[in-house]
Amino acid sequence: MRVLLVEDDAPVAAGVEAGLALSGFVVDNVTTLDAAKGALATINYDAVILDRRLPDGDGLTLLKHWRRSSVATPVLMLTARDAVASRVEGLQGGADDYLIKPFDLDELTARLQSLLRRTAGQVDHAIRYGSLALDPVTRSVTLEGEPVALLRRELMLLEALIRARGRILSADQLKDCLYGIDDEIESNALNVHIYQLRRKLGRNVIETVRGVGYRLGKYNSDATS
DSSP: OEEEEEOOOHHHHHHHHHHHHHTTOEEEEEOSHHHHHHHHHHSOOSEEEEESEETTEEHHHHHHHHHHTTOOOOEEEEESOOOHHHHHHHHHTTOSEEEESSOOHHHHHHHHHHHHHHHHTOSSSOEEETTEEEETTTTEEEETTEEEOOOHHHHHHHHHHHHHTTOOBOHHHHHHHHOOTTOOOOTTHHHHHHHHHHHHHOTTSEEEETTTEEEEOOOOSOOOO
16 A cells, blocks of 8 residues: 655654554655645555645645545545644545644554545455455455465555456556655566465466556465465
């Protein structure tokens, strides 16, 4: 899952990035409204964490612009203003949730995960595809009820494919789910992750659609390890 963090306080941004990375999120941090507008226009983010007080204005102004432009990306708004009227203003302006600074990182993560579940219409934590289940909260995977150990980016790749529900995702779309703007990506990195998932979950778990991309294939238990 890829998140846009709009926060100009460097220590806060670094803490949020590090904490969310442990929960399997890829986080891109920008520090101004203008940069946020450009980022959301070019990258398909799963959610936005938006501070209200930014160097070039109020984050709520940008949020209202997004909503008027039919941008439906879920937004979790951060603010140092604890007045009820301020929170109501943010929610009425289009925020999906609100968190007051200073906040606990575990609460931020939990609220973000809950927001994404609500957006996807999920009731419980786990996302499923046949006998394959992934819990984004515990970062655990089971196949036919049996636990499977995955590395962080293997799990992120699997999550992106499950959430796609059989849709084809291009190589670039999958890389966007795994890497941030500043990450260095080796040319064969995606192929390595796909190979490892096939080895652990079965050779048919990911289907290659030649010249187009990849999608989740038929789940089975023919894993070799």
